[in-house]
Amino acid sequence: MKNRNTGVSLEGGNNRRQFLKLAGYGTLGLISAGLGPIFNHLEASQNPKAIQETEFSPDLDISLAARPGEVSIFPGVPTQVWRYHVRVNAGDDNRVMDIPRSYLGPIIKVYRGEKIRIRFKNSIPEESIVHWHGLHVPAIMDGHPRYVIPQGQSYLYEFEVKNRAGTYWYHPHPHGRTGPQVYMGLAGLFLVADEEEQAVGLPHEEYDIPLVLQDRIFDSDNQLVYTTGHRMEQMTGFLGDWIMVNGMPDFTLPVSTSAYRLRLLNGSNSRIYKLAWKDGRPLTIIGTDGGLLERPVYRRYAFLSPGERLEIWADFSDSPLGFETSIISLPFDAGAMAGGRMGRGMMMGGGMGQNLRLPNGAGFSVCKIKVTKNVIKQQTLPEELSEIRPLPQDEAVNFYNPRQFYLTMRHMQWSINGRVFQMEDVADDEIVQLGSKEIWEFNNTGGGMMHMMNMPHPIHLHGKQFRVIERSGVMHEGYVDEGWKDTVLLMPGERIRILVDFDDYPGLFLYHCHNLEHEDMGMMRNYFVRES
Ligand code: C2O
Ligand code: CU
Ligand code: CU
Numbered sequence: 001m002k003n004r005n006t007g008v009s010l011e012g013g014n015n016r017r018q019f020l021k022l023a024g025y026g027t028l029g030l031i032s033a034g035l036g037p038i039f040n041h042l043e044a045s046q047n048p049k050a051i052q053e054t055e056f057s058p059d060l061d062i063s064l065a066a067r068p069g070e071v072s073i074f075p076g077v078p079t080q081v082w083r084y085h086v087r088v089n090a091g092d093d094n095r096v097m098d099i100p101r102s103y104l105g106p107i108i109k110v111y112r113g114e115k116i117r118i119r120f121k122n123s124i125p126e127e128s129i130v131h132w133h134g135l136h137v138p139a140i141m142d143g144h145p146r147y148v149i150p151q152g153q154s155y156l157y158e159f160e161v162k163n164r165a166g167t168y169w170y171h172p173h174p175h176g177r178t179g180p181q182v183y184m185g186l187a188g189l190f191l192v193a194d195e196e197e198q199a200v201g202l203p204h205e206e207y208d209i210p211l212v213l214q215d216r217i218f219d220s221d222n223q224l225v226y227t228t229g230h231r232m233e234q235m236t237g238f239l240g241d242w243i244m245v246n247g248m249p250d251f252t253l254p255v256s257t258s259a260y261r262l263r264l265l266n267g268s269n270s271r272i273y274k275l276a277w278k279d280g281r282p283l284t285i286i287g288t289d290g291g292l293l294e295r296p297v298y299r300r301y302a303f304l305s306p307g308e309r310l311e312i313w314a315d316f317s318d319s320p321l322g323f324e325t326s327i328i329s330l331p332f333d334a335g336a337m338a339g340g341r342m343g344r345g346m347m348m349g350g351g352m353g354q355n356l357r358l359p360n361g362a363g364f365s366v367c368k369i370k371v372t373k374n375v376i377k378q379q380t381l382p383e384e385l386s387e388i389r390p391l392p393q394d395e396a397v398n399f400y401n402p403r404q405f406y407l408t409m410r411h412m413q414w415s416i417n418g419r420v421f422q423m424e425d426v427a428d429d430e431i432v433q434l435g436s437k438e439i440w441e442f443n444n445t446g447g448g449m450m451h452m453m454n455m456p457h458p459i460h461l462h463g464k465q466f467r468v469i470e471r472s473g474v475m476h477e478g479y480v481d482e483g484w485k486d487t488v489l490l491m492p493g494e495r496i497r498i499l500v501d502f503d504d505y506p507g508l509f510l511y512h513c514h515n516l517e518h519e520d521m522g523m524m525r526n527y528f529v530r531e532s
Contacts, residue, residue, distance in 0.1 A: 102247030105188025139507030165197035166291030215240030237270025287311030290484025420522030454492030
């Protein structure tokens, strides 16, 4: 029997080189040269018998369906959405938690080291595939757009959870349609726990609260409105005037006089948040994309760009009953193209078809917090949270000559090194060696028409957590570059260097801008991890 999970790695080195050569030309030859195992996988995943034949014995076996539905967001007419639904086939039922009254998918909770089987069924009227944002899984399990399945079909995921404890998430990843599908409601949290985390003794259960931040526009019938499809709107990205928290507008979080672990995910298509407490106290940050930091860090404010996560410690044990505060987003300059202050009234005349009521960089309240219950529960912030594996820079094979990526615009199209996404395309400078560590440098220097075309870009790598080792040309404070990251924000004029350890999983993975409209228009590329 063929082990489907090894996917591409079953091939010999010659085939793979040939695959890469052909990849740019879209010839039919590439199907036999490179994609065979993938098709085997698809066939097997659609054949229920095949499931019994695999040697994979899951700790948690769930069915995940994406389908149209409706949810009451405002009084009156319910809102038509697309939703993820989850059913537990085998394993602990408590691992899946619905968020009541939300279009968001259920929260899936797993432990590091567990084997997970997910039977995805696509029941929305277009192609889709699910990506596990932040998870370190084999290429064939990562939800690359070339694995999309049409309505009515299924895709089988089987992987072991190798990530550290942390806040990860899942969302669709079909090429060109990720923005609209996420917008319609397809997104959910994927929380990983492990022993190291549990030994720290952080607030848990009702004191461990996810806050998924998104923005939306609704018409007078309570229905979602996406972009007009106008090129200018694609260039900036979708911006809504309703700030949704966990899928709900005007969100108020009732709390007890206790400490909380708040897990924030920016699940917005393109909005960036500059988070702060309304009452002026600093943010106590305990975790980022890839889990807990070594120790808490403090910021007056912190940026959270699309795809990123932040975990904060919030202690209300000294607050009186009835105390109210808010998490707010402070105003900031998002650059000329972001529908921000600079963009308004300039050149294209008033925000370029963008939503002017709440441009990127406007200030607003994200969510209210109200102390409604007295409990006697003193908990102190741990000084040490986790151990972060050292990753010495000088072990990078390209320490003296980092890989360069320029985020630029060409012909009204965002690109990376002047290239846009093509399904199978990998350029010579996008191939890395399995087992090596590398420094990648991203430059948000803008392009064409100079600063008029500058925008922030949150850059995301699939398959890997990395470390941010350098940031220069800094225009803002408020970055949390500590810990393990999978998405990192570059404001206009900024440059960052990250260190990535390609220690395992060969194959084709994505890197892209997580502004979903940028991603959909092709600000996304493949990188290939070569075995030999
Ligand atoms: Cu949130 Cu390509 O990913
Ligand atoms: Cu991802
Ligand atoms: Cu971008």
